[in-house]
């Protein structure tokens with residue numbers, strides 16, 4: 001962690017950029033703290049057909065920390081859907097790219113599994129019913145993955161050699177169960193929620209809701225719920241928000257509360273805890289950040305970085321970052337990156353409380369075969385020295401537990417712990433981390449020993465992997481212990 005300037009405790013610090021063996025346009029945090037990444041060739045050209053890469057932060061940022069691996073599945077996983085499976089910690093990858101008549105950006109219906117234990121990517125016997133390019137996966141309370149959106153065929157005007165093709169969309173969701181395979185939600189078809197309507201298919205912004213359904217925001221600002229039971233039911237909910245864009249981020253920063261960035265630097269808070277969503281305007285961002293990312297930090301603030309006011313283009317690229325404080329509703333300007341983070345860039349919270357930012361390009365003005373680590377203000381002393389803060393430490397915590405359980409957590413000293421926070425592992429691509437969510441946990445402290453109560457409901461904390469942080473009286477978080485929430 002670098003020493004920062006005098007305002008490090010106010011703005012945070014970006015570490016120096018370091019190289020990545022491909023453009024990390026997809027990243028998934030693995031239960032062992034490593035990062036799966038994929039989406040381009042080592043040259044930076046669009047393709048997930050032959051390579052993927054794993055980064056082990058424990059090995060630092062040099063070349064030995066990163067492993068370029070061979071994809072032998074035959075699936076081009078460029079712009080696939082992705083999620084960590086809640087029981088095994090394997091990564092489910094669905095769909096991706098396919099070349100038809102020499103043209104890219106058609107879709108496939110392949111299903112692949114990455115297993116961290118051996119770094120292998122393996123094609124699964126059962127494919128999806130629909131081909132999907134740009135689908136979103138949402139883990140349900142029962143541990144299944146709802147797959148929504150994605151395009152099937154692209155528009156192609158044709159040539160003397162090849163016939164034209166029309167664009168078509170995968171507007172019918174499917175559900176994956178690790179135990180029983182795939183089922184299709186045949187009665188939940190919707191062009192408005194996740195199909196042809198104005199980019200609704202394009203990595204739909206969606207969350208498992210406190211009501212036990214998938215809630216979806218579309219680009220036009222409409223809100224839908226998808227009941228995944230049986231053959232599925234989709235319903236438009238009351239409430240609208242300003243028009244957004246497929247390249248703008250949104251994040252569930254508290255159970256059932258989502259910060260959604262909309263067009264022209266607008267933001268709204270949408271509360272989906274009740275039967276009808278409540279949309280409230282939030283303070284605007286400092287800039288229009290098309291293709292920027294929103295990352296929930298260990299203290300529940302939302303950090304937004306990258307993007308450009310002129311699209312996938314350097315002219316309006318925003319190098320400053322900014323942080324939204326849910327307690328005050330205000331934005332604060334943060335540290336400045338050295339690299340533009342545009343289309344196909346990612347940001348993801350790491351278990352040490354830092355944020356991995358990286359990628360951009362394929363296509364874009366720069367092939368960003370690199371990453372930068374952002375160290376948030378909470379990691380620095382508040383005395384203006386720019387030195388790293390002394391951090392609280394969790395000595396022991398259970399690696400797995402169930403809903404409503406009170407777990408013992410042992411700290412490395414008797415200092416007061418002021419917050420225990422739970423942040424779900426990220427899986428990021430296309431300006432959206434489909435699984436990240438945050439909540440405070442209630443707890444009691446007796447000297448070094450804490451009793452921490454886990455969320456009561458799988459609707460507020462779906463099964464899977466979480467980072468458990470202890471925050472001290474100075475607001476400094478510990479490094480996280482990884483907790484698997486499951487039955």
Ligand SMILES: [Cu+2]
Pocket residue numbers: 078079344430
């Ligand atoms: Cu893409």
